[in-house]
Amino acid sequence: MLISPTPLEFKRIFGGCRLNIEDLVKFANQFVAEERRSKTPVLLKATAGLRAVPEAKADAVLRTVRSTLKDSGYQFQDSWADIIKGKEEAALAWIAANYLRGSFDVDSDVPSMGVIEMGGGSTQVTFEVGLDEFERVAEVDRFQFKTGMGRVYSLYAHSYLGFGQDYAQSKLQDTMGSSQSSDPCYPVGYERVKSGIRQTGSGDSTQCRTNIRSLLFQETTAPGRYEHELPVRGRFAATENFYYVRNDLKLPNKEGVCPTEAEAKEVCGLSLTDSAADRACFALSYQLAFLGALGAVDVPGIEVEVQRKINGGDIDWALGAALAHMLSSRVETETQGISMTMSVALTLVVALALLAAAFSMVCRPTGMAKGYDSTPTLFGSKSTGLE
Structure with a gap:
């Protein structure tokens, strides 16, 4: 389960953080029997928002979280609640997508697929590279993943910190x-x-993308300018905000398509009374600008499709974290890739994505859970060996 509060919602005391973690534990309790909880590990992985705040404040949040999880009744160690590096966040989403896709299965001929994950504070780009090229990848973007059957995947995994959709939208307003x-x-x-100056919307997607490129993408860490950036190649799943925006707009094609200029132009032309139009004009324009900066739009050999699920399971770095944790724990492996059997009915990962404001630190208010139905579908509908 993911929690994604906005910066304005970080105005409560640290006690609110404990209460919200307790809410997550109650959510988990619906799926893990009481007698199995002491053998079921619980993990917390904080992402871009908490990476961006001062270390002392981030440590204070983690101390509260660790204390709460120790009292949860689940199996927990302090090292299981931490702030993951950008490349780890990127790689875990890739692991999740390719696990669901079946790329790791024994004798599978399904090629790996890249992932472009656009969050609120950062955007991750991950894809497999050959061993020769991997040696030239910058250390900050280098990640290797070994399946339970011993196959090693070498990845380029980069996180564009500060270039998530929400941060970019706020920064563009400030920069203007x-x-x-x-x-x-x-x-x-x-x-x-x-x-003191009144500013109004003009709903021009083309000019919006021009502003994004000239005001946001001139930084040396921006897509298209990052010095260690590798050219994208192959097939990609574009997930998180790529999907959420289309879902909020109730577009007929939420998945299996790539954002288009025609869509952005149409959405920017909607009146303010239309649902989600106020933020969606920027969102679709930004997504197009970002993909364009990566060189992923209308380029032969590159295919980008918006996807939220593969074979019934959510493309989510939380699933990747669960799988990586099980591998590191050396539990009993099965014959199908990295599928595993545990001594519990289900290994549950409670992954909390903490978005933090610069001045005050607490967890989100009640009701800010994003992106999930009441029944989680992390592992898809097929038998995975995790049940």
């Missing part, structure tokens, strides 16, 4: 300044007051 009276990244009818 108060001298401009209109904002093309918002639909007609939208307005805000900045430094």
Whole structure:
């Protein structure tokens, strides 16, 4: 289960963090019998938001989380609650996608697939590379994964910190300044007051992408400019915000398609009264600009499709974390790739994605769980050996 609060929601005391972790534990209790909990590991992995805050504040959050999980009744060690590196977040999503895809199965001829995961604070890009090229990958982007059957995958796994959709949207507003009276990244009818200046939306996706490229993508860490960036290749699943935006807009094709200029133009032309139009104009424009900066749009040999699920399971780095944890724990392996059997009915990973504000640290208010139905589908509908 993932939690994704916005920066404005970090205005409560640390006690709120404990309460929210306890809510997650109650959620887990629905699926793990009481007699099995002491043998069921619980993990917490914080991502981009907590990586971006001062170390002392991040440590304070983790101390609260660790204390709460120790009292949860589940199997827990302090090292199981931590802040993961950007490349780890990227690689875990790749592991999840390719596990669900069947790429790790014994004698599988299913090629691996890359993943572009656009979150709120960062965007991750991960794909497999050959051993020769892997030796030239920067250490910060280098990740190797070994399946339970001993096969090693070498990955380029990069996290563009600060280039998640929410952070980028906020930063673009700040970068524009108060001298401009209109904002093309918002639909007609939208307005805000900045430094006493009234700014209105003009709903122009083309100009919005131009602003994104000129005001956000000139930094040396931006997509298309990062010095250690490798050219993308092959097939990619574009997930997280790529899917959520389409779902919020109730677009007919939520998955299996790539964002298009025509879609962005149409959404930016919606009136403010249309559901999700105020944020979706920027979102679709930003997604197109990001993919364009990567060189992933209308390029032969590169295929990008929005996907949330593969074979019934969610493409989620939390699943990748669960699988990696089980491998590191050296539990009994089965004959199918990295599928495993545990001494418990289900190994549950409670992964909490903490988005943190610069000035105050707490967990999200009640009701901010994102992206899941009441019944989790991390492991898909097929038999995986995890049940």
